[in-house]
Amino acid sequence: MKLLEDKVVLITGASRGIGKSIAEACVNQGAKVAFTYLSSDEKAKALEADLAVNGGVAKGFKSDASKFDQAQSLVDSVIEEFGQVDVLVNNAGITRDNLLMRMTEESWDEVMNTNLKSVFNLTKAVMRPMLKARKGSIVNMSSVVGVSGNAGQANYAASKAGLIGFTKSIAQELGSRNIRCNAIAPGFIETEMTDTLDSKVVDEWRASIPLKRGGSTKDVADLTIFLASDMSTYITGQTINVCGGMLM
Numbered sequence: 216m217k218l219l220e221d222k223v224v225l226i227t228g229a230s231r232g233i234g235k236s237i238a239e240a241c242v243n244q245g246a247k248v249a250f251t252y253l254s255s256d257e258k259a260k261a262l263e264a265d266l267a268v269n270g271g272v273a274k275g276f277k278s279d280a281s282k283f284d285q286a287q288s289l290v291d292s293v294i295e296e297f298g299q300v301d302v303l304v305n306n307a308g309i310t311r312d313n314l315l316m317r318m319t320e321e322s323w324d325e326v327m328n329t330n331l332k333s334v335f336n337l338t339k340a341v342m343r344p345m346l347k348a349r350k351g352s353i354v355n356m357s358s359v360v361g362v363s364g365n366a367g368q369a370n371y372a373a374s375k376a377g378l379i380g381f382t383k384s385i386a387q388e389l390g391s392r393n394i395r396c397n398a399i400a401p402g403f404i405e406t407e408m409t410d411t412l413d414s415k416v417v418d419e420w421r422a423s424i425p426l427k428r429g430g431s432t433k434d435v436a437d438l439t440i441f442l443a444s445d446m447s448t449y450i451t452g453q454t455i456n457v458c459g460g461m462l463m
């Protein structure tokens with residue numbers, strides 16, 4: 216028995232990186248997957264085709280998670296296509312790093328809208344179908360930086376900390392309706408983006424982590440599957456770190 220058989224999972228920002236791994240893992244566990252992206256049309260098309268190999272069911276939607284109206288119509292389209300939404304993974308996120316001294320209002324707003332307002336938008340949109348079904352699991356992608364803070368990332372850390380407060384509040388509001396809401400706080404996850412960093416810097420990061428390696432996108436996807444599945448039916452309102460022991 217696969218862990219997500221008969222479930223419809225909606226994942227924001229899955230054209231690459233962590234979201235893509237989550238989409239792959241969900242299909243492998245038997246879920247029907249709806250995923251979004253902002254501008255990577257080619258990557259999204261390729262992922263849709265890859266996920267369909269071996270009978271997987273998946274569809275990509277171009278939708279800006281930071282826009283309230285687009286989130287509403289996205290969920291309408293997903294329900295039209297798949298009939299329901301059992302799991303929402305709020306994964307889409309961006310960084311616009313700078314010291315506060317140099318941080319512009321625009322980069323503050325961009326990060327807040329994409330990382331935090333998006334979670335409000337999508338959660339509002341899936342609430343009604345989940346309430347009707349009297350079940351649901353919402354997984355929000357935070358960051359260890361949202362727990363610890365980080366110099367040069369005040370906007371990003373604030374958005375990821377805000378997301379933890381949102382997660383705990385929604386868990387309290389919707390728990391009685393059997394809708395769970397949890398957050399994942401990844402540490403240093405090695406993606407295409409980190410491949411471009413100075414290898415000396417990356418080696419120093421690895422050495423400072425108790426498990427002596429960066430995380431993989433699969434490490435994050437594995438926890439997402441657990442929180443999405445009925446293996447975690449008594450877990451809500453939690454923030455779980457996937458960080459190799461970086462944060463204790």
Ligand code: NAP
Pocket residue numbers: 227228229230231232233234251252253254255256278279280281306307308309329356357358359400401402403404405406408
């Ligand atoms: P990534 O490789 O940069 O991918 C970001 C994804 O989000 C892409 O699919 C992108 O679509 C999509 N996206 C961006 N803005 C969007 C919007 N407004 N609406 C819809 N989709 C949007 O990111 P990642 O490194 O995999 O990170 C994924 C999540 O994990 C983020 O929330 C990030 O903050 C969090 N996280 C990552 C790390 C890490 O080490 N990588 C650590 C902690 C937390 P396009 O391709 O179309 O632009």
